[in-house]
Amino acid sequence: MKSYSIQPLNENVRRELQQKIDYKTKPIGALGKLEELALQVGLIQGTETPELRHPHVLVFAADHGIANSGVSAYPQEVTWQMVQNFLNGGAAINVFCNQHQIQLYVIDAGVNYTFNNYHSRFINAKIGYGTQNFLEQPAMTLAQVYQCLQKGNEVIELISKQGCNIVGFGEMGIGNTSSASLITSLICERPIAECTGKGTGIDEAGLIRKIAILEKALNQLGKLSNSLDILATFGGFEIAQMAGAMLAAAEKKMILLIDGFISTAAFLIAHSINPLVKEYAVFCHQSEEMGHQIQLDYLQVEPLLHLHLRLGEGTGTALAYPLVQSAVGFFTEMASFESAGVSK
Structure with missing residues (x-):
């Protein structure tokens, strides 16, 4: 690595x-x-x-095998459909990036779909067509984790050549709150029930089922302490690529704008690899997702905004960017x- x-x-x-x-x-x-x-x-x-020069938001997208086990209110195909929506300019992140003159890139880290159309905002960094279901086996191999970290590096190299020195991190992936909950539970050493929320909007019965599924996964595979093993076992391709991109961006002395629960889970991985990444990070908002406060407390950071957001996509980073502009x-x-x- x-x-x-x-x-x-x-x-x-x-x-x-x-x-x-x-x-x-x-x-x-x-x-x-x-x-x-x-x-x-x-x-x-x-x-x-x-x-501040040439601000960018990077939205990493990938699918998760665990989505097929009933942890989300939405089917897996929503991932690729939302990627298409990003490329068509129809999502919240498009509106906010346009409003604040932020360049948007959408990265296919591992969506279960083949995108054939060329688009200037699209980056093909596909590792596979979604991760494995971690109820049955680790989500990915360590070799795939290293591939993801490298792909994240390459995306940062691309925007660095465009003169970017401030970058926001967002994501899209049905099932990725489950991965983020497990990463948070293991790194922050908190019970999975405290780290698990409703994600895309499941009801109370769905939340109880989701917690039970994640507890089962932890019992089967979860006696882990090394962050890369945690990432390989329970992570997603988009989470791993974000972690690599965060580290590469800090290495280039960029300002990192960290979004909500999923992005902060990726940051937990990056921070465990090199804690100095924290000095370059601005935590943009406090998500309504249950485990985000646990992440922020663990990192001992205070977010800029508390707008009751739980959308992802990097929306919190685009909304917080004008505050960084005002500070400068x-x-x-x-x-x-x-x-x-x-x-x-």
Whole structure:
């Protein structure tokens, strides 16, 4: 597996950055979380004149064998149908990306469908036609995990060549909340019932059945502690590719915009491989999916928004991007007490 040489943030400029923030024409700390964001972006870029260039959202899509065991309110074919909807411009993520001038790419990491039409927003990174059902056997092999990590690297290389330095991570895959719940349970060491929610909108009886299925899977295959083994056993191709892309993006000193429950599950894997990835990450919102708070608590991070979202697709990253813009904007454009002639 590729080793990721992620650099610690540039602490040499912290004092100057903080002083610049404090001397803006406002009381110290009055812009709250925006001040923290401005400092983080300045540290990532190592400069007092940070800028956001060519923002992208990457939506990784794949199918899951466990979807055939009744854990979702939707059939598996919805995955490929939604990918087509993304490419046709009809999904929420299309609306938000268009609104905020964000470039969108949709990555086929392992959808159970063959896409024949060429589209400028489509990337073929297919590992297989969906994972195996982890009630019967591991979802994928370790070799496939390594393939996924490499594919994630390649996607980041592509957008890096386009000048991108800030990237949001989203996903689509019927059944992927089940994978995320198991990853969360094992890495955060919490009972599966605490990490499992309604996903696409199953009812209470469906949730009870889903928890029972995941507990059975854990009893059969779940005595795991190594994150790559966890990913191979219970993960998805899209989750694995996201993890690789997150690590590669941090290696290139990009700002990472992390979406909700599934994306944060991928981040848990990335973080276990190289904890320095966290210094480059902005957690965009708190999902309504039950296990997301457990993930955020484990990582000791605070999300920017709490809008009761549970859609995925990277929608939270596109909605949070203007806040990052505002943080950089006040930092680079707002007058200081000295330049404005205001008494401090």
